Amino acid sequence: MKSLSRNLLMGAILAALPMSGALACTVSQWTGAKTAVDADAKLPAEVGTYNSRYSGSCGLVLGSSGDYVGDNHPANDSTYNARFYVFPELSGGSAEVFGAYTADDGGGSQPISISYGSGQFTFNVGGASGNVAAAAGKWYSIEFAYDAAADTFSATVGNSTFSGSTVGVALTNVSLSGTIGDVAAIESARLGWIASAGTGRIIVDEFESTRGVAIGRLRPGDANGDADCSVADYNFVRDDIAAKLELFFGGSNTTALAAGQPDCNEGGQTDVADYTCLANRIGTDLNNQFDGIPGNETECAEAL
């Protein structure tokens, strides 16, 4: 089935920036002003218990404030959508994880700021703000739509609700429509641990942006990256566990990391719990595909 995130109008895509290159983890594809370096982009085994990435091989792991990557693709965009994944691992303080600005390289004013701290994401847009509760130690998708001319901003924070025999996604919305009071168009964006002091780490991954087109979540459990949850993904979940262990213990790395999203339950690491999670997602998809109820089909147990 089609992946929503791959169903974008090509002309609307601003940026889809990974934390890896052909051979290694790197931030080289982020061409805006940045303070993060290639060494901040890491493989899963380089960060201990947790995976450093949500999808693909590498994610950006930041241990202190003032480390970020920058994107200058926006060009006076009055409509600006972005989606990224963040793994907040803070035991105290807060971290600004995303910012959008009215000039290149973080210059001008800052219409959009997204921070994490005290168990919640905080969205500051223009003069308005909103919060979404989110426990630390999980992967969250954050997607927002900003329309400077219409003076609207809406965001959705998503995380797997895998538990026992059920699985799905909890999507929490925050809308600041009509209260922003800032009509500035976007010229650049930053992602990472941009500002604010805290204790712990911030991991970010899978940033995409568009001009007014919804992006959507990647499919959790789609370990082989074919935009579909099926039994074919089991091999890749298993290999991802093996590959991380090989890397972690310093042996020869003969097994490839999963190219997709093996952390089915979005708990922060690929492990045997993801087998059960994947079964639940596949079973849910099959039930919904054949139940004769029009319009309730799912992929990886999430709405199409």
Place this chain on the structure above:
Amino acid sequence: MNIVKHLLVAAVAISLSSAALAARDAEQELGASLAKPAAVADANQTLLITVGSAGKSQIAGIDFQSDGTATALQFAVLLPKGVKGVNADDCVSGLPSNFSGKCFVSNDKSNVAFVIYSAGGEALPAGMQTIGSISFDSASKAAAGQMKVGGLEVVAEKGKKLASAAKVVGVD
């Protein structure tokens, strides 16, 4: 004999005889869904649903014929319309100990989804392998003719998809 025990006996009987029934099936056309698909002849992986009645219930034995390369499979058993109750307690009870399986009854009782895999990447043994059985409340003698299999996908190591086919046969 209580109904539960009767169903269990029926399930065993169906499961044990499913290989023989497969041969008989070629001569026993029980409805459109039983017409032998062309793929059956070519596929080395065949899912076999054998349906029989036990009082007012129907019981479906689920077996899988493989060539010894299948490491995981998924499918949905589409039940006849109007089913109100499904018992899936034994849906994967026949799997080898190195395999895991779960089944999921849809909310409207229209289908039962199966997901079967080996966490260690082992393959199911070659030959006929019992997966388990389900039962549902339908007094129709033609239940098998109203049943189908959907979404069958069988994979080998490295996630390689294998050619596969499914058959539903009745024993009444």
